[in-house]
Amino acid sequence: MSVVSRVLIVDAGNTSIKFTAFEGEQVLWVERGDGCPTESGFVPEVIYFASVRSKEQSALLHADIQAEFPQSDWVTLTSQAFACGVSNAYVEPERLGIDRWLGVIAAHHLVKSDVVVVDAGTAIKVDVVNKEGVHLGGYIAAGLAMMEDALLSKTARIRYGTDEVVTGQGLPNSTARAVVEGGREMVLGFLERIYHRYPEFKWVVTGGDAQELLDSLGVSLECQPNLVALGARLVGDEQLRGNK
Ligand SMILES: Nc1ncnc2c1ncn2[C@@H]1O[C@H](COP(=O)(O)OP(=O)(O)O)[C@@H](O)[C@H]1O
Numbered sequence: 001m002s003v004v005s006r007v008l009i010v011d012a013g014n015t016s017i018k019f020t021a022f023e024g025e026q027v028l029w030v031e032r033g034d035g036c037p038t039e040s041g042f043v044p045e046v047i048y049f050a051s052v053r054s055k056e057q058s059a060l061l062h063a064d065i066q067a068e069f070p071q072s073d074w075v076t077l078t079s080q081a082f083a084c085g086v087s088n089a090y091v092e093p094e095r096l097g098i099d100r101w102l103g104v105i106a107a108h109h110l111v112k113s114d115v116v117v118v119d120a121g122t123a124i125k126v127d128v129v130n131k132e133g134v135h136l137g138g139y140i141a142a143g144l145a146m147m148e149d150a151l152l153s154k155t156a157r158i159r160y161g162t163d164e165v166v167t168g169q170g171l172p173n174s175t176a177r178a179v180v181e182g183g184r185e186m187v188l189g190f191l192e193r194i195y196h197r198y199p200e201f202k203w204v205v206t207g208g209d210a211q212e213l214l215d216s217l218g219v220s221l222e223c224q225p226n227l228v229a230l231g232a233r234l235v236g237d238e239q240l241r242g243n244k
């Protein structure tokens with residue numbers, strides 16, 4: 001049973017901020033953007049805030065959002081050694097990205113079995129959790145846009161217009177396709193290696209680039225766009241219950 005009903009989850013990633021509004025257990029709406037949605041008329045009882053941005057950026061975001069909802073309580077979520085029945089693999093648990101921590105917790109509660117969690121965002125994170133809720137650890141790799149940006153910024157002749165970024169058949173035959181599809185192949189190879197190492201695990205995938213990758217990944221998996229928000233709800237509610 002939740003301690004509160006109207007909850008706003010703020011998930012600040014390095015590329016975009018996801019705002020998720022809950023009424024009870026139901027997700028009312030999800031907004032992705034840089035600023036707090038104000039015209040929704042939704043006034044949360046509490047805001048659960050999860051940010052992987054710098055302390056300074058997170059503090060500015062906190063002030064902006066709290067100014068929009070001065071009556072709302074505020075809970076900043078941080079990675080812990082243990083929460084919601086899940087243990088953190090990190091020797092220094094607070095250093096695990098809060099997005100990863102929340103995704104791991106949500107995936108465990110969703111599938112309740114051995115699970116691989118993939119979050120394809122600014123960076124691509126893969127975390128492995130066993131059915132007992134033990135986070136075994138995971139990887140961080142450059143995201144699709146980051147790989148492309150690295151090639152564009154570190155080379156003289158990798159240049160192309162956005163109109164050249166097209167899907168094609170067979171091996172890439174243009175600079176744009178070579179770069180974009182090369183990055184995708186890198187990630188797919190990474191994920192397929194993990195699939196062969198954990199063949200019996202269920203897969204839960206989230207993040208803004210998830211769909212682009214899933215279309216090419218021959219693995220049966222569950223796409224959960226709201227995974228981090230679901231984890232934030234679980235952790236925030238547990239924290240509130242603990243404070244009652
Ligand atoms: N509306 C959108 N705005 C920004 N990025 C988007 C959007 N839709 C899909 N994407 C893709 O999602 C990626 C960002 O994913 P996201 O999970 O939001 O990242 P993060 O959590 O690291 O901020 C971008 O690199 C982009 O390719």
Ligand SMILES: CC(C)(COP(=O)(O)O)[C@@H](O)C(=O)NCCC(=O)O
Pocket residue numbers: 013014015052095096097098099100121122123124125140
């Ligand atoms: C790896 C990340 C930058 C991913 O953030 P995102 O792609 O969501 O912007 C974030 O999880 C983070 O800051 N992690 C801290 C380092 C770690 O998890 O080991």
Ligand SMILES: [K+]
Pocket residue numbers: 012013014099119121122
């Ligand atoms: K994220």
